[in-house]
Amino acid sequence: MSPPPPPLGRPRRRAAQAFDEALDDADLVAARTALSQGRWQHTRTLLVQTGDDWDRRGHRLTVLARESYCAAWAREWLLAEPDSGDASALLALAQVRRVLRGKEKPARAREACATAADLLPADPSPWLGLLLLECAQGAEGDVVRLFEQVRTRCADHHHAHHLVVAWLAERRVDAGPDPLHEVYDFANWAAEQAPADSPLAILPVVAHAERYRTLAAAGHEPADPVASGHWVGRRARQVMKTAFDWWLEWEQEGHPRRLVDLNFLAHAKVCEGRGAEAAALFHRIGDHVTAAPWSYPDRDARTAFRTARAAALGTA
Numbered sequence: 001m002s003p004p005p006p007p008l009g010r011p012r013r014r015a016a017q018a019f020d021e022a023l024d025d026a027d028l029v030a031a032r033t034a035l036s037q038g039r040w041q042h043t044r045t046l047l048v049q050t051g052d053d054w055d056r057r058g059h060r061l062t063v064l065a066r067e068s069y070c071a072a073w074a075r076e077w078l079l080a081e082p083d084s085g086d087a088s089a090l091l092a093l094a095q096v097r098r099v100l101r102g103k104e105k106p107a108r109a110r111e112a113c114a115t116a117a118d119l120l121p122a123d124p125s126p127w128l129g130l131l132l133l134e135c136a137q138g139a140e141g142d143v144v145r146l147f148e149q150v151r152t153r154c155a156d157h158h159h160a161h162h163l164v165v166a167w168l169a170e171r172r173v174d175a176g177p178d179p180l181h182e183v184y185d186f187a188n189w190a191a192e193q194a195p196a197d198s199p200l201a202i203l204p205v206v207a208h209a210e211r212y213r214t215l216a217a218a219g220h221e222p223a224d225p226v227a228s229g230h231w232v233g234r235r236a237r238q239v240m241k242t243a244f245d246w247w248l249e250w251e252q253e254g255h256p257r258r259l260v261d262l263n264f265l266a267h268a269k270v271c272e273g274r275g276a277e278a279a280a281l282f283h284r285i286g287d288h289v290t291a292a293p294w295s296y297p298d299r300d301a302r303t304a305f306r307t308a309r310a311a312a313l314g315t316a
Contacts, residue, residue: 019291019301021063023259028060036067040077040087047086054154058125059256062132062159065093071104085120089129092116096129100136109133124153128160135167143167156194158257161203169210176220179235183207201246202261204239205268209293216297223297231271240268244277263290263305270308278312 022028027046034042043064050057064070074091081087092112098104110133116126127149134142143164150160168183187207194200212230215221221228230236243265252258266281294308295301309315 019289021066023257023288023290025060025063025256028063031060032064032067035064035070035073038069038073038076040073043090044077044084044086047090052122054124055158056256057123058128058157058159061089061093061125062128064090065097067094070094071098083119085116085123088112088116088119089123089125092126093129093132096133099133106133106137122153124150124157124160127153128157131160131163135163156190156198156200158199158255158260161190161200162206162260165203165207166210169207170214173214173218173220177215177230179233181211183211197250197252199250199252199255199258199261201250202243202265205243206261206264208236208239209264209267209296213293213296221297223299225267225271225296226273228271231268232273237272240265240272240274244269247281259285259288260290260292263288264293266312267293267308270312275312278308282309282312 020029022032027049031042031046034040046060047057050060067073071091071094074087074094077087078084078091092109092115095104095109095112099106099109110130113126113129113133116129117123120126127146131143131146131150134146147160147164150157154160165183165187168186169181171182172178184204184207187203191201191203208231212221212225212228215230216223216225216228221230225231231240247262247265262281262285266278266285269275269278269281289302289305291301294304
């Protein structure tokens with residue numbers, strides 16, 4: 001059965017407008033709007049145009065999958081094109097999102113991901129869906145296995161590496177701060193293995209923020225990240241400097257999730273007390289704020305971002 005048509009009248013303001021995972025992808029925003037109205041043909045065209053740019057494909061699929069009626073419209077698409085790998089991948093990611101919202105059984109999402117993986121054996125996106133699911137509720141062995149499935153298809157897959165960093169950061173949190181924690185080793189290894197122009201160079205900064213999130217939630221660090229010493233140790237400062245210097249030389253401004261990294265790097269520079277460097281990043285970010293890491297550990301992300309940006313730009 002098709003979902004009901006969108007209501008008439010003035011649309012309610014989207015919660016996603018505050019933290020829009022589409023970031024600056026205008027084509028994705030247009031396809032998402034059309035999909036919310038039941039016009040899945042725009043999504044079909046978008047995914048065909050995306051091709052095997054796996055980071056961009058994963059980004060677009062995960063954003064589209066957040067639409068409340070995405071699974072229903074993906075099924076409509078499959079009725080018209082039963083062998084469509086793109087439609088199957090979209091349904092798989094939508095089913096995963098439904099599980100994470102408590103509206104679907106995990107087994108059905110896993111089955112949908114398996115079907116999409118069979119139709120598109122080179123595509124890491126169905127495996128990304130499974131990784132999203134298992135990082136939220138799965139066993140350690142499953143997370144590692146699924147991450148390797150993604151890496152086999154796209155060695156420096158951006159979203160998959162971020163998921164694993166966030167998952168690793170939660171391990172052994174009861175032991176408190178540990179400069180030798182495995183999340184740092186993993187992030188450094190991934191950054192070293194990635195191509196020179198890969199944004200995974202920022203992954204050690206992401207690891208630092210994710211570890212702060214878990215430590216602060218457990219009471220091992222202050223709830224105000226600026227008041228924490230987490231970013232001012234010798235090792236931390238070297239990580240932040242290396243990442244910032246890399247960014248200054250980076251010429252790949254078209255990466256679909258680069259603004260995620262820039263938010264993490266700006267947050268780190270604010271916490272480190274490097275206002276001028278933070279200001280340069282805020283100029284590049286513009287209004288494309290992300291909830292993570294500004295919400296860490298339990299802050300209002302929009303307020304934290306605006307306060308930090310105003311201080312760095314001298315407009316407070």
